[in-house]
Amino acid sequence: MSRDVSAPVPVFKLYGEGQDWLTPDLLHCETIPKRSRLYHWEIQPHRHADLCQLLYVHAGQAEIEVEGQRRLITESALQVVPPLYVHGFRFSEDIEGYVITLAAPLVSELKALLGASGEVLAAPANYPAGADRDYLNSLVSALQREYSQDAPGRDLALHSLINVLVVWVSRQMMQRSSAAQSMERGREYLNGFTRLVEAQFRQQPSVEQLAHATGISVAHLNNVCRDLAGQSALQIMHQRLLLEAxxxxxxxxxxxxxxxxxxxxxxxxxxxxxxxxxxxxxxxxxxxxxxxxxxxxxxx
Missing domain, CATH: 1.10.10.60 (Homeodomain-like)
Structure with a gap:
């Protein structure tokens, strides 16, 4: 995936479609092969002025580039591409998945419904499907099926399905944010504990005493030490004694x-x-x- 950096980045409604939005719907859904096959499985870097895209890869491989940062996807995952971010894709010929494009009014509506977690649509991110692989595939397949037919209640079904999908994405973001905050707190606790060890190791305080001084329980302290240092609290204390010896x-x-x-x-x-x-x-x-x-x- 490369382009002439001196050339302007193309702005598309949908890749290769110029400025025309081809549907009265506020979303567009199609399989990845439908469009990428026309371009030999490679979508050159471009951006959308007012569209958010959700790229769901179910099987095969995808190389995703967003603002010059590349990621190789070999497992089921969903990629968020907000408006104005330069992005491009390269797919294997056995790719399976979908591209869901959301118009600005629908994005605003979803953000309002989600509240603070609606910011999940404002920043590029990749969310592995993990154990939800089949669930996500069923959900997006149903979305594409509803989109491609004109059955009664179509609009309601489309809105319901896209709501569920965006809720899944927002939950992944919240879990990631919670894990990052927990990791940061863990580092603070570990740093505080190691400072106490350094100051008091000659007095050989108990793990309980240092845990209390750190502000957490013994079990929590041991979990932090094992997760971040690969040792229990007592092992860290003993290693400091051994080093000094x-x-x-x-x-x-x-x-x-x-x-x-x-x-x-x-x-x-x-x-x-x-x-x-x-x-x-x-x-x-x-x-x-x-x-x-x-x-x-x-x-x-």
């Missing part, structure tokens, strides 16, 4: 008993068992191996 054994002349005491262990024997369990060797063996290893000069 190794540094003391390598860079100081402290005895094992002194290292144990400096790190808040009341029993050197327990410290040695702790060290061996995490490092695989005793503190003395670790020091011997480290002292015999070749040192690196500043030139290396």
């Amino acid at each position: 190794k540094r003391n054994l390598i860079y100081t002349s402290m005895t094992v008993s002194q290292v144990s005491d400096s790190l808040g262990f009341t029993d050197p024997a327990y410290f040695s068992r702790f060290f061996r369990r995490l490092a695989g060797v005793s503190p003395r063996a670790f020091r011997q191996v480290a002292s015999s290893a070749p040192s690196f000069s500043a030139d290396h």
